[in-house]
Amino acid sequence: MNRDTMIQKLQSHEGIWDILIIGGGATGLGIAVDSAARGYKTLLLEQHDFAKGTSSRSTKLVHGGVRYLQQGDISLVLEALKERGLMIQNAPHLVSNQAFVIPNYSWWDGPFYQLGLKIYDFMSGDLGIGSSKRLSVKETIRHIPTIDQKELAGGVIYFDGQFDDARMAISLAKTAAHSDGVLLNYMKVEKIMKNKEGIIEGVVALDLETQEKYQVQSKVVINATGVFADAVKKMDDPSTKEMIQPSQGTHIVLDASFLPNKYAIMVPHTKDGRVLFAVPWHNKVVVGTTDTVIDKPLLEPHFQLEEVEFILETASQYLTKKPTKKDILSVFSGLRPLAKPEGDKQSTKEISRHHKVMISSSGLITVIGGKWTTYRKMAEDTVDNAILIGGLQGSKCTTHNLPIFGYDKNLNLTEDPLAVYGIEKQALLDLEAEDPMYGSIISESLPLKASQIIWAVRQEMARTLEDMLARRVRGLFLDVNESLRIAPRVAYIMANELKKSPDWIKNQLTEFRATAEHYQLVLD
Ligand SMILES: Cc1cc2nc3c(=O)[nH]c(=O)nc-3n(C[C@H](O)[C@H](O)[C@H](O)COP(=O)(O)OP(=O)(O)OC[C@H]3O[C@@H](n4cnc5c(N)ncnc54)[C@H](O)[C@@H]3O)c2cc1C
Numbered sequence: 001m002n003r004d005t006m007i008q009k010l011q012s013h014e015g016i017w018d019i020l021i022i023g024g025g026a027t028g029l030g031i032a033v034d035s036a037a038r039g040y041k042t043l044l045l046e047q048h049d050f051a052k053g054t055s056s057r058s059t060k061l062v063h064g065g066v067r068y069l070q071q072g073d074i075s076l077v078l079e080a081l082k083e084r085g086l087m088i089q090n091a092p093h094l095v096s097n098q099a100f101v102i103p104n105y106s107w108w109d110g111p112f113y114q115l116g117l118k119i120y121d122f123m124s125g126d127l128g129i130g131s132s133k134r135l136s137v138k139e140t141i142r143h144i145p146t147i148d149q150k151e152l153a154g155g156v157i158y159f160d161g162q163f164d165d166a167r168m169a170i171s172l173a174k175t176a177a178h179s180d181g182v183l184l185n186y187m188k189v190e191k192i193m194k195n196k197e198g199i200i201e202g203v204v205a206l207d208l209e210t211q212e213k214y215q216v217q218s219k220v221v222i223n224a225t226g227v228f229a230d231a232v233k234k235m236d237d238p239s240t241k242e243m244i245q246p247s248q249g250t251h252i253v254l255d256a257s258f259l260p261n262k263y264a265i266m267v268p269h270t271k272d273g274r275v276l277f278a279v280p281w282h283n284k285v286v287v288g289t290t291d292t293v294i295d296k297p298l299l300e301p302h303f304q305l306e307e308v309e310f311i312l313e314t315a316s317q318y319l320t321k322k323p324t325k326k327d328i329l330s331v332f333s334g335l336r337p338l339a340k341p342e343g344d345k346q347s348t349k350e351i352s353r354h355h356k357v358m359i360s361s362s363g364l365i366t367v368i369g370g371k372w373t374t375y376r377k378m379a380e381d382t383v384d385n386a387i388l389i390g391g392l393q394g395s396k397c398t399t400h401n402l403p404i405f406g407y408d409k410n411l412n413l414t415e416d417p418l419a420v421y422g423i424e425k426q427a428l429l430d431l432e433a434e435d436p437m438y439g440s441i442i443s444e445s446l447p448l449k450a451s452q453i454i455w456a457v458r459q460e461m462a463r464t465l466e467d468m469l470a471r472r473v474r475g476l477f478l479d480v481n482e483s484l485r486i487a488p489r490v491a492y493i494m495a496n497e498l499k500k501s502p503d504w505i506k507n508q509l510t511e512f513r514a515t516a517e518h519y520q521l522v523l524d
Helices: 003-012 026-037 066-070 074-090 109-127 137-143 165-178 226-236 305-318 372-390 419-434 450-459 465-472 480-498 502-519
Strands: 017-022 042-045 095-104 133-135 154-163 182-184 187-194 200-207 213-223 244-255 264-267 276-281 284-288 330-339 356-359 365-368 441-443
Touching (some): 003 182, 017 026, 017 200, 017 372, 026 165, 042 165, 042 187, 042 213, 066 109, 074 109, 095 109, 095 137, 109 133, 133 137, 165 182, 165 372, 165 465, 187 213, 187 226, 213 372, 226 244, 244 305, 276 305, 284 305, 330 502, 356 372, 365 372, 419 450, 441 480, 465 480, 480 502
Parallel strands (some): 017 042, 095 264, 213 365
Antiparallel strands (some): 095 154, 133 154, 187 200, 200 213, 244 330
16 A cells, blocks of 8 residues: 555546545544445545544454443444454454453442343354453452452453554555555545535545645545544535534553553443543553543644543552553543534533434535444445435445455464564565564564564555554554654654655654654653
């Protein structure tokens, strides 16, 4: 997958596209996969990098959502459990089975959560990934040696999926490209074009690398811009009512020693009534999340100090090794594209996580809500609507059993840092054999080799230092200071590949350092 080739395909395309998607997060990329796999001429335009928005900032869970079960939202849990099963089936190189322990501190918690989780297991049907069971105090401690043992009454173990969200996004882009979809990052949609009858017939997009403008015609235009959906809806109809309520969720990242046995912890009820997860991820631990209503959607949201303090305080209640600000390797925040409540008094956590597909009078299709786990179903529903709106020749959805690009079920995701490349892992090893420079280690702790940088430039459309260190490899999310340390070397390797000047390196480093501030907790 190469950006120059994609630009050529856009320029040489004759006729009208069938489906044009605005937004390259989980939702847009899922739609591109579905649409291209059904044989439609598909174009996706992303204003920044793929998964720059919420889709690289999730808790990294492929889950039915135990908490939605608590809230009684059976249909959402059923749908998500089915999709969880399909994601594991179709992308075994990206999604792994993760065991979670709910520690119990009262005798009543054990039977209560066990019953709930048995229902959760049952609802997974044939796509179940493991049976939940009660744990004695001794077993709970064996699984989580760092668990606070004071008044511990036992635990319940259950299973859900876990993944690398930004890597999944790249694999979805490659899946769509494999079916002749054209996908472009750094291509911002600025305007919606309409015919004399007021029906949408395409968009005007700006290539942010060259400042060249494109007028692109399409039978259907889909707004898959997450928290930015209102801005695109306003391009269609300036008088449209805002419908998105952004809600920020922050995570902190800690060293693996806080959770040494690779079992995750799930706290079903925090002080503010939320669920808190501590999940092993790329040899570190991700802890979160929060729910903070935000006024305005931002592409690079910044954590609030209170959110970090709340996570530290809650995690400290459950761990013997109490995390402090000094232990934080990285902090990241993402915005939930929740639907605005109808009444004023409803809080964001009560707003439905179900996705919504909406069609405006001019034919703009907008899809909002949902979760990473349900991206495939969201895409199926959206493309089914697009067929009707665009008068496209009917074609059935094929993504239930469609392997995600790189499909390989023989890789060990928890032990092998190159497993996320799937079948392409061999190509990276071949690169290393070709030139010993490519095999050199850039970071021991992340870990990162030069071959991954070369590969991401050549095959994964990484254009900037941030694309590389935030989303192709996850350094910025895993350890911000280590990422800043290696940034000059990574920028140098990228510049060589992209044939860029020393000035480019300088600018990239300046921009990257500014972005890194959003992931860095400055200690007093
Ligand atoms: C804190 C948090 C934790 C979460 N954890 C989980 C989890 O563990 N599991 C799970 O299943 N779900 C989780 N979710 C939900 C999931 O991450 C989101 O539902 C999903 O990522 C939303 O994807 P999206 O594509 O709709 O939005 P985004 O990822 O935000 O993508 C929208 C894209 O549109 C682009 N865009 C905007 N305007 C334009 C324009 N004019 N032209 C071109 N492009 C444009 C943006 O740059 C952006 O990349 C979590 C969400 C949050 C906030």
